[in-house]
Amino acid sequence: MSEVLKPDLCVIGAGAGGLSVAAIAASFGASVVLIERDRMGGECLHVGCVPSKALIGAGAVAQAMREAARFGLPQVDDPPIDMARVRAHVQGVIEAIAPNDSAERFTALGVRVIRAEARFTGPRKIVAGDAVVEARRFVIATGSRPAIPPIPGIDAVPYLTNETVFELTRRPERLIVVGGGPVGVELAQAYRRLGAEATVIEASRLLPREDPEMAAVIERALLKEGVDLRTGAKIERIEARGERIAALLRAGEGTETVEGSHLLVAAGRKLMTEGLGLDAAGIAFDDRGIVVDEGLRTTNRRVYAIGDCAGEGGGPHRSTHVANHHAGLVIRSALFRLPVRLRPTEIPRVVYTDPELAVVGMTEEEARGKRVSFRILRWPVAENDRAQAERRTAGHVKAIVTPRGAVLGCAIAAPHAGELIMPWSLAIARKLKVQDLAGLVVPYPTFSEVTKRTAVEFLKPSAQSPWVRRLLGLLRRLG
Numbered sequence: 043m044s045e046v047l048k049p050d051l052c053v054i055g056a057g058a059g060g061l062s063v064a065a066i067a068a069s070f071g072a073s074v075v076l077i078e079r080d081r082m083g084g085e086c087l088h089v090g091c092v093p094s095k096a097l098i099g100a101g102a103v104a105q106a107m108r109e110a111a112r113f114g115l116p117q118v119d120d121p122p123i124d125m126a127r128v129r130a131h132v133q134g135v136i137e138a139i140a141p142n143d144s145a146e147r148f149t150a151l152g153v154r155v156i157r158a159e160a161r162f163t164g165p166r167k168i169v170a171g172d173a174v175v176e177a178r179r180f181v182i183a184t185g186s187r188p189a190i191p192p193i194p195g196i197d198a199v200p201y202l203t204n205e206t207v208f209e210l211t212r213r214p215e216r217l218i219v220v221g222g223g224p225v226g227v228e229l230a231q232a233y234r235r236l237g238a239e240a241t242v243i244e245a246s247r248l249l250p251r252e253d254p255e256m257a258a259v260i261e262r263a264l265l266k267e268g269v270d271l272r273t274g275a276k277i278e279r280i281e282a283r284g285e286r287i288a289a290l291l292r293a294g295e296g297t298e299t300v301e302g303s304h305l306l307v308a309a310g311r312k313l314m315t316e317g318l319g320l321d322a323a324g325i326a327f328d329d330r331g332i333v334v335d336e337g338l339r340t341t342n343r344r345v346y347a348i349g350d351c352a353g354e355g356g357g358p359h360r361s362t363h364v365a366n367h368h369a370g371l372v373i374r375s376a377l378f379r380l381p382v383r384l385r386p387t388e389i390p391r392v393v394y395t396d397p398e399l400a401v402v403g404m405t406e407e408e409a410r411g412k413r414v415s416f417r418i419l420r421w422p423v424a425e426n427d428r429a430q431a432e433r434r435t436a437g438h439v440k441a442i443v444t445p446r447g448a449v450l451g452c453a454i455a456a457p458h459a460g461e462l463i464m465p466w467s468l469a470i471a472r473k474l475k476v477q478d479l480a481g482l483v484v485p486y487p488t489f490s491e492v493t494k495r496t497a498v499e500f501l502k503p504s505a506q507s508p509w510v511r512r513l514l515g516l517l518r519r520l521g
C-alpha cells in the first residue's frame with residue numbers, strides 16, 4: 043500500500059534551489075515534502091561550487107608559493123603537489139558543509155524527506171518510491187547535468203566532466219578543457235596552478251557571454267600563468283592515441299592537433315526534465331528547460347520550476363544564488379499568494395578565476411542595444427593601495443551609468459571581485475545613484491576603495507565645470 047501525503051508544498055530535488063524552498067517554507071510552519079533521488083546538496087555541494095572553489099583555493103596556495111619571492115620570502119618554483127592530498131582537502135570541505143544540507147537537518151526542521159526518484163502521474167500527483175504526494179503546490183528543482191557536445195569520436199575516449207574531475211587522485215599531466223566558459227576557465231587555471239599543463243579550446247572567444255574588454259583581463263591572467271588558449275577553434279574530431287587523447291581542431295583556415303593525458307568537457311548544461319512525467323502534469327518544456335513565466339510558474343499553475351531546470355523565464359544565468367533567489371520568490375508566491383517578478387538585472391554573476399570577474403546589470407553592448415545614453419566609468423586596480431601592498435594589481439572596474447547617475451551595470455575584474463560587486467548590485471536593486479557610492483566612507487586600505495574611486499570619476503566633469511569655478515570665485519570674494 044502506498045502512503046499518501048498531502049502537504050502544502052512538495053519539492054523535487056534537494057540541491058541549492060530545492061533545499062532553500064524547503065527550509066524557508068518549513069520555517070513558516072508549512073508542511074513540506076522534499077524528494078531527492080541522489081545525494082542531498084545536489085550539484086553545488088558535491089560536484090559544483092564547493093569542490094571547484096576548494097580546488098581553486100589549493101591552486102591559489104600553490105601559486106602563492108611560486109610567487110613568494112615578491113614578498114621577500116623563500117620561493118618554491120615547482121611546489122611538490124600531491125593530488126591525493128588535494129583531493130582529501132576538497133573532500134574535507136564538502137564534508138564540513140554537508141551537515142547543512144543533510145536529511146537529518148531537514149527532518150529536524152520538520153520537512154518530510156523522501157529518498158527516491160519523483161515522477162508526476164497527474165497534474166496534482168507525484169509518485170516517489172512507496173509514497174504518493176498530492177500537494178497544494180509543487181516546486182521542481184531538478185537541476186542540470188553536463189552536456190556532452192556531439193563531437194565525432196568523443197564517445198570512444200574516456201572524458202571527465204564536473205561530475206568526475208574532482209575525484210582525480212593523480213595530477214593530469216596535460217588537461218584538455220573543452221569550453222571556455224566559467225567552469226572551463228576556473229578549472230583550467232586551478233589545475234595549471236596545481237602543476238598540470240592545461241589547454242582550453244573554445245569555438246568562440248574566452249568567456250563569450252561577458253564584455254570582451256573584461257574577459258580580456260582574465261585571458262591575460264591565464265596566458266601569463268601558462269594556460270594554453272585556443273579560441274576561435276572548432277574541434278572536428280577527438281581520438282585516442284595510445285594512452286593519450288588528441289583533439290583535432292580547425293582554427294581559421296588551418297588545422298591543429300592538441301594532445302593531452304585527460305579531456306575535461308565543460309561545454310554547457312543539459313537541463314533535467316527527463317523522467318519527470320511532465321506531460322502527465324501538463325507542464326511544457328523545451329531544450330532550454332521547463333517553461334516558466336517571470337514568476338517561475340509552469341504551464342500547470344500549481345507547479346513552479348526553479349534553479350538550473352527553469353527555462354528562459356528563470357533569467358539568462360544559472361547559479362546557486364540564482365536558485366536561492368528563485369526559491370525566495372516562489373515562497374512569496376506559493377505560500378503567501380503575493381505577486382512576484384524575477385528581475386535578472388539585479389542578479390550578479392561571478393567567474394572565480396584569479397583575478398575574479400564579477401558582473402551585474404547591463405554590459406556596454408547591452409546598453410548600446412537598448413539605445414539609452416550612458417557614460418562609462420573606469421578605474422584600474424593598480425591605483426588601489428591595498429592591491430599594491432598585496433601585489434595583486436591586475437584588472438579594473440567598468441561601470442555603466444546614465445548621465446544623471448543611475449547605475450545600469452558594472453563589471454569588475456579584480457581580486458575579490460565577487461565581494462566588490464555588492465554595492466553595485468545594491469545600487470541597481472535599490473535604485474541608488476553613482477553619487478551615493480561616491481559619497482561612501484570606505485575604510486583605507488581596502489579593495490573596496492575601487493568602488494568609491496570609480497564612482498568619483500562620475501563627479502570629475504562637474505568639478506571642472508565653469509559654474510563650479512565661478513561659485514568658488516564668488517565664495518572667495520565673500521571672504
Ligand SMILES: Cc1cc2nc3c(=O)[nH]c(=O)nc-3n(C[C@H](O)[C@H](O)[C@H](O)COP(=O)(O)OP(=O)(O)OC[C@H]3O[C@@H](n4cnc5c(N)ncnc54)[C@H](O)[C@@H]3O)c2cc1C
Nearest residue numbers: 055057058059079084085086090091160185349350361362
Ligand atoms: C564546476 C561547477 C562550478 C560551479 N560553481 C558555482 C559557483 O561558484 N557559484 C554558483 O553560484 N554556482 C556555481 N555553479 C552552478 C551551481 O552548481 C548550480 O547552478 C546549482 O547547483 C543549481 O542548483 P539546483 O538546485 O537548480 O540544481 P542541483 O543542485 O543540480 O539539484 C538538483 C537535484 O535534483 C535531484 N533530482 C533530479 N531529478 C530528480 C527526480 N526526478 N527525483 C528526485 N530528485 C531529482 C538531483 O539528484 C539533484 O540533487 C557551478 C557549477 C559547476 C558545474
